[in-house]
Amino acid sequence: MASDANKNNLIKIENVCYDYGYRNVIENISFQINSGDFLAVLGPNGSGKTTLIKIILGLLKPKKGQIRMWGKPVQDFKNWQKIGYVPQKATHFDPFFPASVKEVVAMGCLSRRKFFSYDKLKESQSIDRALEHVGMKDFKSDRIGRLSGGQQQRVFIARAIVNMPEILFLDEPTTGVDTEMHDQFYDMLGTLNQRENMTIVLVTHEVGIINKHVKQVACLNKSLVYHGTHTEFCKSDEFRKMLEGGHHLVSHRH
């Protein structure tokens, strides 16, 4: 049983702390991300969500604690094709950048491309499949800057899933996406989670995203104020406080 649990565990966050010199951003956070999770990391603006994701992905070095990916410390981790990432403000790029949709999605293939064993056909098939998943195959030759915010976000998701990673991180992915498109967007993530068994970690400040697809919730306000299942979260004080008080999370419950 214990070994099964270990096998399912993809990422382990252990006592992580971070500060920007003058103020603490993250205090002693520990939790695990397991295979098949659809985890929503919630918290108000400035609660340390993006910092935590950047620490998990090795973009920032924690002041204390460590991250283990598939059992390895993140600094020694090499299998980056297992990870997909859609950063915050992904759509805030230079709109005149001369890249086609196909070229943007192909960027995601570079983590697995080897100098002497580059399979162009296989790569092209992966790109088509990723674009099909997000419903953007017909836009392959379009310039990325000419698409709407929602379409661009879909292309960035295609880039993140082109290697069919085991885990997909999305930081505030609905920024710039029309509100009426949100449901469709989360349905797409739900399909990836259920059909492809892709683990999803979604960072957002919108409580409204807690929907049928989300299985686990982690609430952050510098420290981890709540971590549990979606169903329990909906009955919890933290959920009520978030709905009533507009994101003022103060209590600590582990």
Add this chain to the structure above:
Amino acid sequence: MFELLSYNFLQRALIAGSFIAVACALLGIFLILRRDAMIGHGLAHITFAGVAIGLLLHMMPLLAAFIVAVLTALGILKLKEKAGLYGDTAIAIFSSTGFAVGVIIISLSQQFNVNLFSYLFGDILAIGKLEVWMSLTVAAAIMAAVTVYYPKFMYITFDQESAKVSGLKVDRFEISITVLTAITVVLGMKIVGILLVSALLVIPAASSLQLAKNFKQALIWSALISVLSVNLGVLTSILFDLPASGTIVVISFLIFLLLLSIKRIKS
């Protein structure tokens, strides 16, 4: 006209000029998209110190310029990283100091002569055999590097954070692109001179960005426009007895203006 093409000096100028033009044009795309268009201008000023050192020590000025440009390019990177300076501030500090050092060395060596003049304003028609081979080798190496690695360079230029998560070595790219630019600037200096070399890096690339629908096209168009500008510029300068460097830059500007107008009319 065809008679002119049989002259060795002109053949050398057109061949070396075309190779250097392609190297400048390819790198120019990355520099513009990284908002680093002025780095060429800054590094060109610094190469003046290199040329001055070369003339003072009676070594090949082009070689001295290579060394100084590459070392300074790495210095600019370090200053940006360690001192937390904005990129253009670091460039401004190094370029003006480099030029100042060059002026002092030149006055000490009392060699302010025609030779130096050719580095300031370019002298492609006087390019020697050794310089042609040097230019061809370096330019071909740059072309090969960009052709092989452009998808990675493109990813890092477009979205540095995601590129890092994909396991790409972003720091190594920063160093490569800066060093390649330094080398290209020294080559470009031979065609249009220190004072105009940034035009070769920026104008053809800016022109191609008016046309390109994707990144590959941007690189190809930039290279073609650059080669066209250099060849047309050299031939026009001979036919009308004009300075080659100025003519090349003005022609590339006219091409830019033409493409910009076409784009405006179309949209």
